[in-house]
Amino acid sequence: MKLHHVALIVSSLDRSLDFYQEALGFQVLRKEFRTERNSWKVDLIRDGIQLEMFTFPGAPARPSYPEAMGLRHLAFSVDHIETFHAELKEKNIAVEEIRVDHQTGKKFFFFADPDNQPLEIYEN
Incomplete structure (x- = not known):
């Protein structure tokens, strides 16, 4: 079994799209306004990870x-955690300091999306 997607409900579509595209590198696959629900549904993808917004x-x-x-929280893994951490800081995203998981010896850190959804970056 593999994870198919993660669904997020956001307070501001523009703000969240900007964050997930610019800060995390996701790309929009589909964007649809659902009139019957007065709701947007946007499908995003990066490296095989699919988000529904x-x-x-x-x-x-x-x-x-x-x-x-x-x-x-949602956790994403990257190859170069220090580089990714620095890139988020350069984009004025508040990030916690990099820590080491005492069980695996891998590095990780936390930050939040515009709706305060906790996100984690974990070292590959």
Whole structure:
């Protein structure tokens, strides 16, 4: 079994598209306005990872801190974590410092998307 996609509900389509395209390098596959739901659905892809992005008027914010039940964070892996970390900082994205996973010895760090969805970058 493989992961097919991750779906996100966003508060601002333009702001989230800018973030996922410019900061993380995703590309838009499809963009569709669904009149019956007054909602956008956008499919994005990068390196075989597919995200579905939705807008729903009046969607409530999801609690992140303290952590709530459900999806904790999304994690992406990269080959050159220090380079990726520096690139995000150059784009004025607040990132935590790089840490080392004591179980695997791999480097990782956290940051958040425009809707405060926790994201992790993990070393390949």
